Amino acid sequence: MIKAREDGTFVPPYKVVWHPDAEAELLLAPAADQVTMLHAAQKLSAEGPNLHYPHQSAVQGDDGKGFESCGPAADAAYGDRFTAASKTCMSFSRSGRRHKWTQLALRLRANAATNGWPNLRRAEDNELVRR
């Protein structure tokens, strides 16, 4: 069920789905980081594009140095791998939000989807990943 406000924006929660590669990547992380990332996705689900500030710094990895691809390179590396996901994630930066959520979302390869994300809703029946 898609709910929309009078102003045309959509009502959360947003559905967040995980790409299989993202899931595989998640499973390699320590349990505490897995919790952090899934909790981050919960926030994404709760607030979608309204989410202002990230807590990416809480994702430290095994060596405590964070994930190296949480940066502009992630956009380049993953941007062409996705259709709907990249559009959605990029919409964060286009709207002037801080980029870290974009990077984290790309790093997680989580797709914030359906019930409120028009570009993803349109893409639902299309091929999602280009390889």
Next chain:
Amino acid sequence: MKLSDLKTNEELIAERVATDPAFRAEWERTALARAVALEVVRYRSENGLSQRKLAEMLLMKQPQVARIERGDTTPSIPTLSRLASVLDVEFTLDIRPSNRKATLITKRAQEQDAVASYESEGVAVLLAAA
């Protein structure tokens, strides 16, 4: 690949809880903290507040708000009291044997605003914010 083929975040969480004891332990340890974090994030988003602005309202420093929003440290009772006062949110924590139903949580909260619940070793915990 279609979106409908992909696991939702909720499905993945349930799977991790069911299959990985270390994950489950950490997930349960942070349940209260995560529930509060979600409520604070939601409030800040709905009201268009920065962490710094919310911190001012709570008579806290911005890093304290950031720490609450990270959801990895259980807030103290005084912190919950301050959040409840400023955010106009009621936090209700119901801890009971898992074979009993929650009694402190309203039906509305259970249906709409319950933000965290889990069962472990015969104990059930439900945190609601309304």
